[in-house]
Amino acid sequence: THDNGTTTEFDATVRIDTPGEADYYRHGGILQYVLRKMIAS
Template identity: 70%
Template sequence: TRLLGVKAVVATSFERIHRSNLVGMGVLPLQFLEGASVQSLGLDGSEIFSITGLSDKVRPGHHATLEIQGKNRKSHSVPVQLRIDTPMEIDYYRHGGILPFVLRQLLAK
């Protein structure tokens, strides 16, 4: 997924293994908050998304903002929850996934 240029996946929910696999590949799993969904937001796949509110101090459960620009150039913002659930997963994500994390650990020895 990351190799194809996907940097984040936004969903209404995640299966545990899918969420974990995304983090392991260095992809940011973001979850709509209660009441928000693709349908309620009227998304059709033509939108441009950007994510704000991420920093070096990101922690499990952190909230960010999904900026959505529609095809009519009208923009709106939606809060989302970061679904990196453990401090170790934060490390994996910051390094671009499990493999780069492990390789850097080995090279540091």
């Protein structure tokens, strides 16, 4: 989001190199992944 409130959208290709990165992606990001792990333990 820019200072004036407008946004810029673009298409991108995701590169996932490791099984850990795939887990982060499936959980919606590393923060969500870590929080779910903390709640589960």
